Amino acid sequence: MRVFFAARAGLWDAWAPALRAACPEIELTRTGDPASFDALIYAPGFPEDGSELDFTPFIRARLVQSLWAGVERIVTNPTLTQPLCRMVDPGLARGMAEYCTGWAMRAHLGMDAYAQDGTWRHGAVPPLAANRRITILGMGELGRACATALTGLGFDVTGWSQSGRPVAGIPTLPGPALHQALARAEILICLLPDTAQTQDLLNADTLALLPPGATIINAGRGTLIDETALIAALDKGRPAHAVLDVFRHEPLPPDHPFWRHPGVTVTPHIAAETRPTTAAPVAAENLRRAMRGEPLLYLVDRSRGY
Structure with missing residues (x-):
């Protein structure tokens, strides 16, 4: 299972080990042909040039798993046609x-x-x-x-x-x-x-x-x-x-x-933070469900925005 890490480079060191430990069968990377990926792990702030991510080339992706509980910065993206799941950590x-x-x-x-x-x-x-x-x-x-x-x-x-x-x-x-x-x-x-x-x-x-x-x-x-x-x-x-x-x-x-x-x-937006150690197993479960064609956890209802 090839998974694209669509998040800021600064998050890689914390998230990559946790995701690989929770889901050893994935090939997690930040580079590659978009058409080759089965899923995306996403966090706002990517791409880092401030542009909006174009999901159109990710033709094989069965899941976009957000690392955030809030999805308002992605759910309105007109190129997003893949299933989007929010993070419940x-x-x-x-x-x-x-x-x-x-x-x-x-x-x-x-x-x-x-x-x-x-x-x-x-x-x-x-x-x-x-x-x-x-x-x-x-x-x-x-x-x-x-x-x-x-x-x-x-x-x-x-x-x-x-x-x-x-x-x-x-x-x-x-x-x-x-x-x-x-x-x-x-x-x-x-x-x-x-x-x-x-x-x-x-x-x-x-x-x-x-x-x-x-x-x-x-x-x-x-x-x-x-x-x-x-x-x-x-x-x-x-x-x-x-x-x-x-x-x-x-x-x-x-x-x-x-x-x-x-x-x-x-207070400076510190009430709650997504923690890789507790959130990675949630992402792992959804990655496996996507590959097996099973119902996804915390699937976003785009008409409601969450």
């Missing part, structure tokens, strides 16, 4: 759950309220987790992992997704109930993909539905939030704080107002 899901749980706990406990200035703030006692309402927008693999971690700590967690597909143990609201999902969200965790339906989902109107003093944690996509509307809403205290890990333009420009706003915490 158990290590990435674990990392996302840890990130969101950590920041949710910080908001829940009000840890930033205790300035070390000699003032005894005994009145700032948080409720127990069972009395703290958390809403998670996006109940895919990452949303479910976060919901499981947070319910394990006793939080009152409700999910929301466009489909409203039931999730075991987690009340999940459907698309039309977005207002209800936001109105209860003392802590709002955003893990939605970037699609036409999710862009600017949090805008002036929807941000106003949040309870006063709410916290937003966005580790999904920067396009989910209207940035101008968020700053205006923060100035009004609804929400009171936003922890942002993803942005419309990355790296976030040094002169962006988020850096200076007292209601914003910026």
Whole structure:
């Protein structure tokens, strides 16, 4: 099985050994006749000259396996006719759950309220987790992992997704109930993909539905939030704080107002990373399925964009 590594050269040293260990039968390479490859391993940033990859010459390829969970930077490529699969990495899901749980706990406990200035703030006692309402927008693999971690700590967690597909143990609201999902969200965790339906989902109107003093944690996509509307809403205290890990333009420009706003915490897109050791077995399984003509895992629905 010949596999083309369509990713930046800097990723080769970490990924090539992991992929070969997980799938010893592959011939993994970065060069060769496109018509000779049975599959591609893809990550955004390739080609490195900034052009869009032309998939047309890969006439034998039965699979394009993304190394990223998000596929918005490839799914609209008009030359892509091969099956595209997104990456569902158990290590990435674990990392996302840890990130969101950590920041949710910080908001829940009000840890930033205790300035070390000699003032005894005994009145700032948080409720127990069972009395703290958390809403998670996006109940895919990452949303479910976060919901499981947070319910394990006793939080009152409700999910929301466009489909409203039931999730075991987690009340999940459907698309039309977005207002209800936001109105209860003392802590709002955003893990939605970037699609036409999710862009600017949090805008002036929807941000106003949040309870006063709410916290937003966005580790999904920067396009989910209207940035101008968020700053205006923060100035009004609804929400009171936003922890942002993803942005419309990355790296976030040094002169962006988020850096200076007292209601914003910026983290540099580190909530969750695809880890070769845990992701390579997922790619290996799909490579084998493609060669055997079996159903692929995590096949992208291009009409939905993920």
